[in-house]
Amino acid sequence: MLPGAIMHVAGSYHAAGGNREGLIVVVGLGSCGIAAGGQKVRSALIEAIERRALPIQLRETGCVGMCYREVLVDVFDPQGKRFTYGNVTPERVERLATDHFESGRPVREWLVRSSEESLADDSFFAKQKRIVLRNCGIIDPESLAEYRARDGYQALEKALRRMQPEEVIQAVRDSGLRGRGGAGFPTGLKWQFARGAKGEKKYLICNGDEGDPGAFMDRSVLEGDPHTVIEGMLIAAYGIGADEGYLYVRAEYPLAVRRLRKAIADATMAGFLGEHIMGSMLTARGSEFSFQLHVKEGAGAFVCGEETALMASIEGQRGMPRLRPPFPATSGLWGKPTNINNVETYANIPWILLHGPQAFADLGTEKSKGSKVFALAGKIARGGLVEVPMGITIGEVIYEIGGGIKDGRAFKAVQMGGPSGGCIPASLADTMIDYESVTQTGAIMGSGGMVVLDETACMVEIARFFLDFTQKESCGKCTFCRIGTKRMLEILTRITQGQGQEGDIELLYDLADKVKTSSLCGLGQTAPNPVLTTLRYFREEYEAHIREKRCPAHYCRKLLVYRIDSDLCTGCTACARACPTQAISGVVKQPHLIDQARCIQCGSCVAKCRFDAVKTQ
Amino acid sequence: MSQSRKKPKKSIATREETEVGLLGAILTKYAGAAGAVIPILQESQEALGCLRPQTIETLALGMGVPASQIYGVVTFYSQFRLMPIGKHLCKVCHGTACHVSGATEVGEAILDQLRVDEGGTTADGRFTVQSVACLGCCSLAPVMMIDEETHGRLTPDRARKLLREV
């Protein structure tokens, strides 16, 4: 059977303006498509098409999800057949143009997906359920017409035409949707609080700060389908009675900002944003619903993803969290009732209204409904953007969708939830993806980052990495978050450098407890999680570092012994010249030798050796 | 001779005037807009490259707030710079995905090649190297950005080569 997305696309040839004659060629130009050389491929395509004067429409789209295959080029023919090429380079364009574009013979060995045959990469999509990503990688994100052709702004029209604000909120409550920003608070309930709050002026905020390093779900949605987020916000604003909103986007996402600005301008022109929304389309007297939407660019501070800090930042202050209550629903931006949700939360809303809350609630587990987007990265064979129904297991995502571990190595753990989350060991791969099950492991669902670790990852070092991050990002308001994390970092650093002492583990537990309980915001309250989960599942690695001065994963440099394999060494002298302590001796073209007494374990020789002759133990 | 000595003086004065004019235009654009401090600082930095003490004084005066308040904001957010940067900005990602895919070695190779410290600028003023947490292209890890261009699937050698080609 063909995965759903293909079906949709087959139908979109005409919707997208296909003219029955020529082919449509689509280049994936999400951030990672561009990074992989998408623009160069696009230029090569333009050149090849123009030189042959072919009647081809060249278009762009956002993230398809198969980031591991970038650069991706889709070819649609007038019969609706789809051919997806992966790993396209400018050099490969020539053959695509002669064989496929000109002579109609698809280049089969470069195909990664096709509506005409089943290919290995189909399993990447088989278990996915695309609600949030329904348009990502299919439409041109800069085209309102293409969004409209795929039911865009129909949910808004339905709400304004046929539903009272209370009914909108009820529908979201019935769907069981929970916030996708991390904590999983029921969205409908949050809206109800904001609706019920006293006050004429109310604000709506979309949290696109996406601070978790190693996650790119919100970026892909904002870049790939900006109108969905805007439509979701409009419906929310109608529900709670807000007339002004902010989209807060992370500083590092310039492309998302650009596409959002264009989408807002286009939606305003078309009457979906601004005064009397859809007025002329609805009734003669016009709709009474108005909504102004602003884009705010973040300025680089992880803590600004926390809702109260984010609002302080919009107000132009230092982004420091404040005590709640009062919750934003009663006193938020500029002291007014405010509703704040994550990008993905809003992106679900149009689908829920169009397909009905029940269709959403039918997916998932008892307490976690619908689907969740994950960014698969790290040591996974097929890294990219996936959306799966809640209730699927972690193992299914990693093995069946992600294709297992890169380079045939062993799966060790998966990091979920970023700096606030934890490491789930391979032995718990059958854990279901729902808020409660993931929380039970000590990690959190988080916003959707899944960084996969293989046997070469040192878990103490991973914990140290996250503590280094949170320690730097602490806003400094709470003593334990500011100094406690620093102490924890010092202990972890010391352990990875072979200076761990008996009692360090107990000290870490003690500090973790204090940091958790005496911090004001989620950053401090969850900062110890990466340490606690690695201690829970990989305590023996900590002990090996501390007691035996040994790093079982062979990662921590200071705990390694460097030796030169005399069979592999060609005597090129590269290592000896790189060694800062002159620990390596040997004659040209003779195997070299490392003097252990002088070696400071800097690793330079490993990096310099082109014959892989320097081994570590 | 005396003429050529005068010239630079004059052009400095002009540069200051241009700066004041530029900042004035930005301030006017946001006049009356609530919470505009951050966008004003972002645009000023964009136009001038960094936020020097003189720039901050001018902006504080224009906004009618104490300079200390502006400094508070500037030093809180990592995007703002008090010092000018090199001709090219090289951002090396040390986010989780890049970290587990060898970003440390890539980062070291870059610092070694350019003979510069983390966050520093090369002696010839050509490069500033910064470490960042996630550029959002995690599936191409490890990743770096040179000016506006992102490069993925790096190895220490590829990173060195890319820098030589700039």
Ligand SMILES: Cc1cc2nc3c(=O)[nH]c(=O)nc-3n(C[C@H](O)[C@H](O)[C@H](O)COP(=O)(O)O)c2cc1C
């Ligand atoms: C330190 C910290 C960082 C956060 N970062 C984000 C973020 O990047 N994106 C996000 O949507 N929520 C983030 N949150 C959660 C927000 O505070 C808030 O709960 C969320 O935006 C609510 O939206 P939701 O109900 O739709 O999930 C963060 C929270 C904390 C404590």
Ligand code: SF4
């Ligand atoms: S817990 Fe940390 S980040 Fe949060 S308010 Fe306190 S010091 Fe700031």
Ligand code: SF4
């Ligand atoms: S690890 Fe460093 S100090 Fe030791 S032999 Fe290699 S280059 Fe020399």
Ligand code: FES
């Ligand atoms: S960004 Fe291109 S497939 Fe993900």
Ligand code: FES
């Ligand atoms: S972790 Fe490096 S790009 Fe995301």
